[in-house]
Amino acid sequence: MVKAKVAIIGAGLIGLSTAVCISDSIPDCTVTVIADRFTPNTTSDVAAGVLIPHFYPGTSVHQQKQWYRETFDFLSIICNSPNASEAGIHLISGWQIFKTVPDEKVPFWSDVVLGFRSMTERELKKFPQHKFGQVFTTLKCESPLYLIWLEKRLKENGGQVQVRKLEDLWELYGSYDIVVNCSGIGSRKLIGDLEIYPIRGQVLKVHAPWVTHFIRDGDGLTYIFPGIHSVTLGGTREKDNWNLAPDSSNSKNILNRCCALEPSLQAAKDIQVKVGLRPTRCAVKVQKETLVRGNEKLVVVHNYGHGAGGFSVHWGTAKEATQLVKECIAALQQPRCKAKL
């Protein structure tokens, strides 16, 4: 049987993880990742990469929790293997703290992370401005290590990568049987999906190896996430701001807010500034679509719009996109099989 040719648009976290998942589980296809930007130049390279879900209002809680659990379980196996340091996967423990007691003291993902509980009075003494907090252990993916590792796994599976900017998905017509669209914020221009918009995020990556616990303000604006090579300090959330240039007043503000939570960061060194655009939508789009132009048909599987929480759910959405690709391949092969009879 002729192998189905699958093109994946996007070499960020979503494109690479989807490509690995497809090449792991569908042997009778060839996989090519096509993107104009590769690590270290993607949005995914900017992220702290921590597995704390971001809520998508347009996706059911049940679905989000399933994606989160699948991602957590997948990364736990890597974390518990000799590959952990090369893949950039590690556990981190710490605190999520709140200035006012939240309505939902126990979030939907509390039984996916490890050791979830409320903070004690004594623990809260470190944060006099905050009234309530949660303690848990979760996983973190160090970018770009994790992206490099995914790309390596893809190549071990026989997958290929191509640097190329697409103006139109139809450019791939005739060369590929199925196109998987993991173009992140690029989707806005590429397919004209006006539901997707950027939320600009600026972070600092600093040298402060003595900081070993994460601290996240429940408002999502201020966070401190220790990683393998640096500590990520954040952040900003600026809707519809496309500016990728670092802003020095943002940086000063981030450092002040983080030092208020962790004063030892005043001694942080080697401050690097990074900016990324979170590809935001009310729901993640994981869907099949057949584009039609005259007699020509182009089978597309979408997997984009992960916003502020791509790392937290990426393996779950990659598995779902892979299932859709399997269905598309089965549909494509049906007439061929009949023709052989």
Ligand SMILES: Cc1cc2nc3c(=O)[nH]c(=O)nc-3n(C[C@H](O)[C@H](O)[C@H](O)COP(=O)(O)OP(=O)(O)OC[C@H]3O[C@@H](n4cnc5c(N)ncnc54)[C@H](O)[C@@H]3O)c2cc1C
């Ligand atoms: C500051 C910040 C902190 C974050 N922290 C976290 C966190 O702690 N935890 C978490 O879960 N999430 C976090 N996120 C969110 C996470 O980074 C995103 O959800 C995720 O990176 C989205 O991945 P992606 O692959 O869809 O997009 P991208 O990484 O942007 O990849 C898109 C790819 O598509 C390609 N592409 C686009 N258009 C075209 C085209 N026309 N032709 C060819 N190629 C194209 C690009 O070149 C690129 O390779 C954070 C985001 C930011 C900005």
Ligand SMILES: *[C@@H]1O[C@H](CO)[C@@H](O)[C@H](O)[C@H]1NC(C)=O
């Ligand atoms: C990343 O961007 C820089 C600056 O534009 C460029 O020099 C470099 O080649 C890019 N890296 C990759 C892997 O595309």
Ligand SMILES: *[C@@H]1O[C@H](CO)[C@@H](O)[C@H](O)[C@H]1NC(C)=O
């Ligand atoms: C570790 O990496 C090797 C080589 O890439 C791979 O064969 C193996 O499946 C990986 N193990 C895990 C748990 O990811």
Ligand SMILES: *[C@@H]1O[C@H](CO)[C@@H](O)[C@H](O)[C@H]1NC(C)=O
């Ligand atoms: C991906 O899909 C979105 C929405 O349909 C579209 O806007 C975008 O152009 C598509 N990207 C590519 C590379 O086809």
